[in-house]
Amino acid sequence: MxxxxxxxxxxxxxxxxxxxxxxxxxxxxxxxxxxxxxxxNLPRGLSEFEVTRRLEQLASRNHTHLVNFVGLGYYDHLIPAAVGEITRRSEFYTAYTPYQPEASQGTLQAIYEYQSAMSRLTGMPVANASLYDGGTALFEAMMMAVRITRKRRAVISGAVSPIFRKMIQCYSRNLDIELVEVPADGVTSATERLLAAVDERTACVLVQYPNVFGTIEDWTSLVAEVHARKALAICSVYPLALAVLKTPGEMDFDIVTGEGQSLGIPLSFGGPYLGIMAVKQEHMRRMPGRICGRTVDREGREGFVLTLQAREQHIRREHAMSNICSNESLCALSALVYLTCVGRQGLIDVAELCLAKAAFARQELVRIDGVEPVGVGPFFNEFVIRLPGDASEIAGHMIDKGFAVGFPLGRYYPDRKDQLLVAVTEKRTREEIKAMANALEAVL
Amino acid sequence: MKSIFEQGRAGRRGSTLPQPDVPPAAAIPAALRRRTPPALPEVSELEAMRHFTRLGQRNMGVAANFYPLGSCTMKYNPPFHERLAALPGFAGLHPLLPQLRHGAALTQGALAVIYEAETIISELLGFERTTMQPLAGAHGELCGCMLIAAYHRDHGNTERKVMLIPDAAHGTNPASAAVAGFVIREVASDADGNVDLADLEAKLGPDTAGLMLTCPNTLGLFDPNVREICALVHAAGGLCYCDGANFNAIIGRVRPGDLGFDVMHVNLHKTFATPHGGGGPGSGPVGVNAKLVPYLPVSIVQKRADGTYALEYECERSIGYIAPFYGNFGVILRAYAYLLTLGREGFIRVSENAVLNANYIRVRLAPYYEWKFNRFCMHECVFSAAKQARNGVRALDIAKALIDRGIHPPTIYFPLIVPEALMIEPTETESRETLDEFIQAMIEIAALADKDPAAFHDFPLTTPVSRLDETRAARHPDLTA
Structure with missing residues (x-):
């Protein structure tokens, strides 16, 4: 058996x-x-060999050979082999939540170091041990603001990932939360209208950085205005971009969340991913999820424990900050090992490669007759172009040429049927970018 | 051990990157640049590997240690699953490809994995459909509660706001129901560890939205009245939620859908052998009967007549998006490999051996630790260390003594209704010899608790750190290096 x-x-x-x-x-x-x-009705059992063969066959039916320019928050980045080598160590992957600290110092210290890395990357004083993904993390941040401000209205920018917005709509439905969406303006958030929507009943404003169109927006003055109106400012980030960008901490955000997939976690058809959350010191005890703290043992030796557990469901039951129990510990370890191996300068180099290659791709694309740039703002590794026709149809033709050319925005923004969102990572070569541009020119 | 931030030195690197093959981008405006680079580690790859390898050595894990952590089902995680999840055809697959024109054709292999895993799990649970999207067990509970809320909203039952939850339930049950907007009312357990039927009947009424019942329950017992309980809740107009955290005990033996439950989650990282990862990623698929199918989250994987798979998004009554995509695909994939390996003849062997192993421990340890119930347990046995506690040796002390014997402790102090609880779940993958070694260790510990209770206060002695100051950690939080 x-x-x-x-x-x-x-x-x-x-x-x-x-x-x-x-x-x-x-x-x-x-x-x-x-x-x-x-x-x-169930199948008979198979051997390891047969199961492997079947899954290899299924894997071969997925078109991962396409040269990928699709992003929308989920990116095809390089992952050093060391990351998988560590996370596939049985001491990490076959352990449980570290309830017995003396028998779990490895996991606990890794969580503590992960929290530290997230804090350093975002410029925020404290981070938790992880949440499920970027979307659930943003929802948890909104609910945290609701608890802190005791107000039940949230303003969200239309330049936040449409997937995250749909998730927040779904979760808010039973909770008596008034969710106000402020449509984007071109490839930027409509900052004036966002602010105009913030009234004295508003708990928080939710924005994304860089926004879903790839545009980098300076939120400093918006955050100050939001604070002046006694609301909290929440930012969902692309963590890899923070290697070079002004940090949410520098912009005085109260709560920062993000999808951590870009930090050494494979695309893996939608998960498992990594929900990041980091907050200001004063909100530490209102944060959901596991938190690891450094303390000492009886001999005064440094050690680590899960802490501030009075926030959590196993103690507070229905009054807990969240219902989360298992989070994404192993993905947080991936992010930590990734950030360690790539390192301080390496992460900046990756970000600079992304910036350069995206700028190059945009230049190559807008050179094509009929292709126009949308917006002028600075962008990180993703940008929007306008095509002379239905972007979805054109992207369909590009698949036949071997390219996943980008994400047609019409799917989530019905008034943008001719717009394509193109993402470029450090993995794309000059030749691939040029070949993609040539293929697009031929298709148009 | 020194943190990774205290190792290496400025300028050291642990990875290589491609040389730039395009001109550098125009500089980002200074106002948008961070003032100082992030203070991330600067170590060589070897230093990184050594650090994390050594960290791993400071963990217990199933591969190295017996890990009878009750309710967590720490069974063996077959390593070939890890290899399958890393296949480039899966690991490198972008989740948005299906949303391109005719995109489902680009991901038929991945959609087949989701659909086939769903089909097998629905069959095992006795439900019409299962959504594979929930990202953990508690997320599955939340999804199930949202389905119940959607059902009542759709039926105009605006007054049904109360979720009934037995006092033995996991803390996630009330927390999940609260996040779905319900008011929580607790139902008592009777002396046998079953739901107190009189208390349940007293609490049912026109405000009842449903009942969340863990089956088998957190005492490791199968409530013989479960069908009657479901009937009572239905008669009152509520729906029945089954918390399937303990499904391992009944897989292949009992289908909760047949008992009258309307909705249920299972934990792939418990019953279906996917790794726990030191606290996730999990996966908590939710099965539903026909009543709740219309409300399932989108997208839904459908199999067409020609054998190909498609994603359906246009479901008018769906609760919407609970996850960004299709669930924790990498976890679902590992569970699918497990389902294929076990096959129809394997499932019953899982539950038989899980229940047999737990009862073997129960019978052998009953002379030494308090066992309250006059019947067999299911997949786990919940002892009380009350006898030892009277001598000053608490459940926590026993846990630490086990660590010194190379055994991960059972779950302690849960369920809350058992004082000094020791919740032991051996799982089906452990051999009789391992159980015997554990039993021997527990007997020795009981003897020591009689003879020398003071000795326990120093345990564990063999770990890199001794007992840690948790009060200090909470009073003076040190959360970042």
């Missing part, structure tokens, strides 16, 4: 030891007095 050690002889002897002659008797003794279900 797969993965079961006990032989039939073991089972017989053990049944006798518990006072049973058969499994029937064991089930009955445990109160399970029900007919056995019919499972005939």
């Amino acid at each position: 797969p993965y079961i050690a006990n032989t039939d002889a073991d089972r017989r002897e053990m049944l006798r030891a518990v006072g049973c002659d058969s499994f029937e008797q064991l089930w009955t003794g445990a109160g399970v007095d029900l007919p056995y279900p019919m499972l005939e």
Whole structure:
């Protein structure tokens, strides 16, 4: 039997030891007095070899050979082999949440170092041990602001990921939260209108940095205005971009969240990913999720524990800050190992490569007849172009040429059917970018 | 151990990058640049590998240690699953490809994995459909509660705002129901560890939205009245939620859908052998009967008549997006490999051996630790260390004594209704010899608790650190290096 050690002889002897002659008797003794279900529709068991062959076949049916320029918050970045090598160590992946600190110092110290790395990257004083993903993290941030301000209205920019906005709409539905969306203006957030929507009943303003169109916006004055209106400012970030960009901490944001996939986590068709959250010191005890702290043992040696647990569901039950229990610990470890291996200068180099290659791609694309840039603002590694036709249709033709050319914005923004969002990472070469531009020119 | 930030030196690097092959970009305006570079580690790759390898050595894990952490189902995680998840055809697949024109054709292999895993899990749970999207068990609970809320909203049941939850439930149950907008009312357990039917009936009424029941429950017991409980809740107009955290106990033996439950989550990182990862990533698929199918989150993977797969987004009554995409695909993939390996003849072997192993421990340890109930347990046995506590040795002390014997402790102090609880879940993958070693260790510990209770206060002695000052950690939080 797969993965079961006990032989039939073991089972017989053990049944006798518990006072049973058969499994029937064991089930009955445990109160399970029900007919056995019919499972005939299920397949027969396979060997490791057969399962591997089947999954290799399925993997080969996915078109990962396409040269990828699709982003929208999820990017095809380089991942040093060391990252997978560490996260596939059984001491990390076969452990549970570190409830017994003396037996879990490895996981705990890694979480503490991850929190530190997130704090340093975002410029915020404290971070938690992770949340599920960027979207759920942004929702949790909004609810945190609701708890802190005791107000139930949130203003969200239309330049926040449409996927995150749909998630927040979904979660808010049962919670008596008034969610106000302020449509974007071109490839920028409509800052004036965002501010105009903030009234005395507003708990928080939610923006994204760089925004979903790739544009880098300075939020410093918006944050000050939001604070003047007694609301909190929340920012969802692309963490890799923070290697070079002014930090949310420098802009005085109250809560920072983000999708951490860009930090050494594979795209893996939508997950597992990493929800980042970092906050100002004063909000530390209102933060959801696990938090690891450094302390000392009886001999005064440094060690780590899960702390501030009075916020959590296993203590507070329905009054907890969140219902989260398992988070994304192993993905947080990936991010930490990634940031360690790539390192301080390496992360800046990756960001500079992204900036340079995206600028180069944009230049190559807008050179094509009929292709126009949308917006002029500084962008990080993603930008919007206008095509002379339906972007979705054109992107479809580009697949036949071997390119996932970008994300047609019409899917989430019906008035942008001719706009394409193009992402370029350090993995794309000059040749790939030129070939993509040539193919697009041929398709148009 | 020194933190990674205290190692290496300025200028040291741990990775290589491609040389730039395009001109540098125009500089970002100074106002948008960060003032100082992020203070990230500056170490060589070897220093990084050594640091993290050594950190790993300061952990217990299932591969190295018996890990009978109750309710967490720390079974063996087959390593070939890790290899499969890393296949470039899966790991490198962008989740937005299906949203391109005719994009589903680009990801047929991945959609097949999701659909087929869903189909097998629906069959095992006895439900119509299962959404694979929830990103953890508690996220599945929240999703299930949102489905119940959507059902009542759709049926005009505006007054049904109360979720009934037994006192033995995991803290996530009330927390999840609260995030879905419900008011929580607790239902008592009776002396046998079952739901107190009189208390349940007293609390059912026109405000009842539903009941969340952990089955088998957190005492490791199967409530023989479960069908009656579901019928009572239905008669009162509520829906029944099954917390399937303990599904490992009944897989292949009982289908919760057949018992009357309307909705249920399972934890892929418990029953379906995906790694716990030191606290995630999890995955908490939610199965539903026909009543709740219309409200499932989008997208939904559908199989067309020609055998190909498509993603459906246009579902009018859907609760919407609970996850960015299709769930924790990498986790679902590992569970799918496990499902294929076990096959229909394997599932019942899982529950049989899980229940047998737990009862074997129960019978052998009952002379030494308090066992309150006069019946067999399911996949775990919850002892009380009350006897030892009277002598000054608490459940926590016993846990630390086990660590010194190379065994990860059971869950302690949960469920809350058992004083000094020791919640032991061996799982089906452990051999009889391992159980015997554990039992021997527990017997020795009980003897020591009689003879020399004071000795316990120094345990553990073999770990890199001794007991840590948790009060100091909470009073003077030090959360960043």
